[in-house]
Amino acid sequence: MMKRWQAxxxxxxxxxxxxxxxxxxxxxxxxxxxxxxxxxxxxxxLIKLSISxxxxxxxxxxxxxxxxxxxxxxxxxxxxxxxxxxxxxKLEIIWTAIPLLLVLVLAVPxxxxxxxxxxxxxxxxxxxxxRVIGHQFWWEFEYPQYEVKTAQExxxxxxxxxxxxxKTADVLHSFWVPSLAGKxxxxxxxSVNNMxxxxxxxxxxxxxxAELCGASHGFMEFRVKAVDQESFDQWVEAxxxxxxxxxxxxxxxxxxxxxxxxxxxxxxxxxxxxxxxxMGSRETVAGILLNDTTGEEGSKPxxxxxxxxxxxxxxxxxxxxxPHPKELGFSDEExxxxxxxxxxxxxxx
Ligand code: CUA
Numbered sequence: 001m002m003k004r005w006q007a008x009x010x011x012x013x014x015x016x017x018x019x020x021x022x023x024x025x026x027x028x029x030x031x032x033x034x035x036x037x038x039x040x041x042x043x044x045x046l047i048k049l050s051i052s053x054x055x056x057x058x059x060x061x062x063x064x065x066x067x068x069x070x071x072x073x074x075x076x077x078x079x080x081x082x083x084x085x086x087x088x089x090k091l092e093i094i095w096t097a098i099p100l101l102l103v104l105v106l107a108v109p110x111x112x113x114x115x116x117x118x119x120x121x122x123x124x125x126x127x128x129x130x131r132v133i134g135h136q137f138w139w140e141f142e143y144p145q146y147e148v149k150t151a152q153e154x155x156x157x158x159x160x161x162x163x164x165x166x167k168t169a170d171v172l173h174s175f176w177v178p179s180l181a182g183k184x185x186x187x188x189x190x191s192v193n194n195m196x197x198x199x200x201x202x203x204x205x206x207x208x209x210a211e212l213c214g215a216s217h218g219f220m221e222f223r224v225k226a227v228d229q230e231s232f233d234q235w236v237e238a239x240x241x242x243x244x245x246x247x248x249x250x251x252x253x254x255x256x257x258x259x260x261x262x263x264x265x266x267x268x269x270x271x272x273x274x275x276x277x278x279m280g281s282r283e284t285v286a287g288i289l290l291n292d293t294t295g296e297e298g299s300k301p302x303x304x305x306x307x308x309x310x311x312x313x314x315x316x317x318x319x320x321x322x323p324h325p326k327e328l329g330f331s332d333e334e335x336x337x338x339x340x341x342x343x344x345x346x347x348x349x
Contacts, residue, residue, distance in 0.1 A: 164184075
C-alpha cells in the first residue's frame with residue numbers, strides 16, 4: 001500500500017505538467033469543438049464519426065481480450081498445451097472483413113467532404129472573393145471585387161459564402177481558422193488552393209498559421225471578423241476613403257518617405273508590407289499584441305502595443321522583414337507620435 005502511494009506521488013508532478021499543457025488549449029475561439037459555420041460543423045461530424053468507431057473497436061477488443069484472459073487462463077494442475085487455433089479460416093475472415101468495413105464507413109464521408117470543401121467556387125454567383133496571401137509572418141487579405149487590401153484582420157459579412165484563394169509570397173504557410181474550417185496550405189509552386197467558409201454568427205474568430213514557416217511561425221496569428229452586411233459595406237467604403245496622414249507635416253513627410261514605401265494607408269503607399277488603414281480599429285498590433293478592445297488577458301491600449309512594436313519589432317516577431325524604425329532615423333518621440341497617429345486611425349463601420 002505504502003509503495004503504491006509513493007508511485008502515485010512520483011506521478012503527481014507529471015500530472016500537473018500535463019494539466020498545465022492542456023490548459024494552454026483552452027482558448028474557446030481557437031477550438032474545432034465549437035464550430036461556427038457549416039464547414040467546421042461537417043468536419044466536427046467526421047471527428048465524431050471516427051471517434052465513435054474507434055470507441056466501439058476499443059470496447060469490443062478489450063471485452064474479448066478480458067474474456068479470453070479469464071476464461072482460458074491456466075488452471076492449477078493443467079500442463080498440456082491448449083488447443084491451437086492458428087490459421088483458423090473463419091476467424092481470419094472475420095478479423096479481415098470487419099476492419100475493412102470500418103475503414104470504408106470512415107472513408108466514404110471523409111473523401112466526400114475533402115473534395116466538397118476544397119471545391120473552387122471562386123466564380124460562383126453571390127460569393128465574396130478574398131485572396132489570402134501568406135507572408136513571413138503576416139497575412140494579407142485582398143478583396144478583388146471591392147479593390148480593397150488589408151492585413152491581419154479579415155472582415156466578412158455573415159451568412160455569405162466567402163470564396164478563398166490561397167497563395168504565398170514566400171514559403172509554405174497554412175491558413176487555419178479552427179472554428180470556421182480546417183487547414184489549407186499556401187503552396188510555394190505558384191499553384192492556388194481554394195476553399196470557402198461562411199458563418200451565421202457575428203464574432204471574431206482567431207486564425208493561426210499551421211505550417212512551420214520560420215522564426216516567428218508561432219506569432220503568425222490573424223483574425224476573421226464576421227459582421228452584418230451593412231457594417232461590411234461601410235468597412236469597404238472606409239477602406240477606400242482617401243488616406244489620413246499624420247497632422248504634423250514634417251512627421252507626415254517622414255512617414256511617407258519611410259513607412260509608405262512598403263506599407264499603405266488608404267490610397268497611398270506600397271503593398272510589400274501589411275496595409276495599415278484603420279490600424280486603430282484592429283484588435284491586435286502585428287497580429288499578436290492584443291489591444292484592450294479584445295478584453296483578453298494581457299491586452300493593452302493599441303498605442304502602447306504600437307510603441308512596443310515600433311521600438312523593437314525584432315523582439316516582438318523575430319525574423320520579420322521590417323527595418324527597425326530607429327535605424328531609419330525615427331527618434332523615441334517620433335515613434336510615440338506615429339503610434340498615437342496609428343492608434344487613432346479608426347474606421348467607422
Ligand atoms: Cu506562416 Cu507558419
